[in-house]
Amino acid sequence: MSNELDVKELADRYIAQWNESDPAARSAAIRELWAEDGVQVLVDPPQEIRQAAAGLAFAVPPLEVRGHAAMDARVTRAYEMFVAPGEHVFEAAAEVCVLLPNVVGVRWSMTSTSSGEAVGGGLDVLALDDDGRIRADYQFIGAS
Numbered sequence: 001m002s003n004e005l006d007v008k009e010l011a012d013r014y015i016a017q018w019n020e021s022d023p024a025a026r027s028a029a030i031r032e033l034w035a036e037d038g039v040q041v042l043v044d045p046p047q048e049i050r051q052a053a054a055g056l057a058f059a060v061p062p063l064e065v066r067g068h069a070a071m072d073a074r075v076t077r078a079y080e081m082f083v084a085p086g087e088h089v090f091e092a093a094a095e096v097c098v099l100l101p102n103v104v105g106v107r108w109s110m111t112s113t114s115s116g117e118a119v120g121g122g123l124d125v126l127a128l129d130d131d132g133r134i135r136a137d138y139q140f141i142g143a144s
Contacts, residue, residue: 012092014106018090021079035133049063082110089110102128102129105125106124
C-alpha cells in the first residue's frame, strides 16, 4: 500500500475509529480496518506500570491487545476516557508516511476541544497485511 491516496484514507479511518461515538459503527470500523488477529502494542507503557514492574524486578512489559474483540474494548475505553466527555478529539498531527512497503507511520494528537491545542499525541507504526488491513500497530505515546 504505497499509493498516497490509499495511505491517507487508511490513516483517516484509523484516527476516525478513536473518535466514533456509535458503538456499532466503531465495531464495524475495527472489523474493516484490522486483520482478524491484528495486534496493537503499546511500546512504552505509562510510568506507573513501568514502576510497578521495576518494583517486582520485571523488565518493563509492553502492553498489547489482539483480535477484533480486544481491539474493540481498547478503542471503546479510549473513547470513553478522552472523547466522550467532550474534552478531547484525536486528529492527524502530520501527513501519513510510507516507511516500507505495507508499513506506514501515523502521527496523531489528542487535541483539546476548548483550546484547539494538542495535549498529547504519538506515533503509530502500522504493518499491513496483503489486503491492506492492520496486522500490527506499534504505538509510541508522546513520540514527536
